[in-house]
Amino acid sequence: MQRPLGAQISHMLKDRGVDVIFGIPGVHNQELYRGIEEAGITHILARHEQGAGFMADGYARATGKPGVAYVITGPGLCNIMTPMGQAYSDSVPMLVISSCLDDVAATKGQLHQMQDQRAAAETVCDWSEEARSAAAAYRLIDRALVEFLTNRKRPKHIQVPIALLEGHAPPATARPTPKTPSRASRNLLEGVQRPALGAHQIKSLARRIMEADRPLFVFGGGAATPGVEPLVSSVLAKSKAASFTTYAGRGVVAPDNPRAFGASLARPESATLLNSSDCVIYLGTDLAEVDLWRADPGHRAGAVHVNLDPTVLAAADADDTRLQADAVDALAVLDGALEGEPASRWSSEIVADYRMRWRAEVDAERPGIVPVCDALKAVVPPDAMIYSDMTQLAYVAKEVWDMDRACHWHHPYGFGTLGYATPAAIGGAVARRGQPTMAIIGDYGFHYTMQELGVAVELGLSLPILLWDNAKLKEIEESMVRAQIAPNAVIARNPDFCKLAEAFGAHAAAPKSMEALQNAVTEAFTAQGPTLIHITSDLSA
DSSP states (O other), X not given: OOEEHHHHXXXXXXXXXXXXXXXXXOTTTHHHHTTHHHHTOEEEEOSSHHHHHHHHHHHHHHHSSOEEEEEOTTHHHHHHHHHHHHHHHTTOOEEEEEEEOSOSSSXXXXXXXXXXXXXXXXXXXXXXXXOOSHHHHHHHHHHHHHHHHHSXXXXXXXXXXXXXXXXXXXXXXXXXXXXXXXXXXXTTOTTOOOOOOOHHHHHHHHHHHHHOSSEEEEEOGGGOOTTOHHHHHHHHHHHTOEEEEXXXXXXXXXXXXXXXXXXXXXXXXXXXHHHHOSEEEEESOOOOHHHHSSXXXXXXXXXXXXXXXXXXXXXSOTTSEEEESOHHHHHHHHHHHOOSOOOOOOOHHHHHHHHHHHHHHHXXXXXXXXXXXXXXXXXXXXXXEEEEOSSHHHHHHHHHOOOSSTTOEEOOOSSOOTTOHHHHHHHHHHHTTTSOEEEEEEHHHHHHHGGGHHHHHHHTOOOEEEEEEOSSOHHHHHHHHHTTOOOOSOOOOOOOHHHHHHHHTOEEEOOOSHHHHHHHHHHHTTSSSOEEEEEETTTTO
8 A cells, every 4th residue: 555655654663563653743754754643653752852861771671672863954852852862872772763854965954954954863873874765774673673683782863865665556565474573573583593503602601600709790781681580590690700881781690699799890899809710701791991990900811702793802801711792692592501519608797798888988989879779679569670860869779779680671882871860750650551661850851851741741651760869970970089180060950850740640758767668659659640759868867
């Protein structure tokens, strides 16, 4: 059936398993909206394209499926570039489809005109391409969806000229119906395989681990997949290896594992522990600046790097072993190859001593926040999915709040943008209707995307939004003081946050004690609509 291409794109996305699209319509991309309802796709109307991008990010992290966003030419695309940069940094599958002007070379002064829109988007995503025919648009969409499943998950941008969106086109070729619902997002993978480790590589690695005195795994975000916890527990039990996780890998290792050092790689002493290990295996981690906060991880020569991304492998030391494979796929075959009695001499007492000392360090660095984390952890449901922002409450929680499952705490790690948590949590709550979702954001970060609170109200999401208010950019103030710079431009006048939330139609609470905080959070998970919970830095006092 011939339809305008804009409508055909929505029908194609539905056929490929896309159920939700985030965005804002405009005169330049309205043709994309022609087919949304007809295709049976839910559209979430954001208040700003940045919010739409973070919602798509949060949805993707909650489901593992691509987060899809529709935006207009020019300013719409520019506004979503910050979320695209965050998704690139954190390996999130996001597909942004925008309109573009038919000509920008011979014609000037057009609405929403940019000199090179495609090239601008390419700076913050995996690739940015222009479709100049219906067949090219379909091929690029399928390319993006296949790469999300086979390569490192990173955002893609496809732009389509306005006249092409308006013109009639045949539908995209339908894909086979998957045999089981669980394969709905994988039906493009027929005949496509990810790089896999050979039998010789696995046997050699397994033997090396079992013969090591101090084998040590470092699990990154590439190892964080829903349901991976039993596999990781099995590998660690058979090898008696110790472990670290990066912040993105939290929840991969069970909190009660006696040889788990937790998400404390940024502690300087972790370099000593890595150096003391005679077999370090990095699984699905870049060892980025935000993982270590030092140039040298500390391991001896000969560490093993397992990563799907060849650029990460290329950055490894020359004496290290580099294996290209998906971290979870590698774990699955490694689990079957670990045999015999391990030589590991790790002591659970040593691990416990380090963890206790590091917890005390965290508490001393940012006083009063650890008790707040403990109080929250006691009442937040185990299956809650948490989205945090660039705020001191989150910085502390990442080290002291152990997660018992992977992919349930999401943070803007590498790009480090403010304003992420509220819209991302909305995207996660849309994906997890009926399941607990929570946001943690600072007072300054809340200013960036506070308008998206209206979306949560409109959708009736039972979403606690914890607003940590220290009345300033405190982390920046402390950094200035350490650098012997007189603190400047770190204080902004805040509104009455509770009244602001109520003006949007949300619930609000301002607990003055730990018990009141716990009650407010508990009630917010079942409230009709979102609840802004305003907490100040003197709460623990």
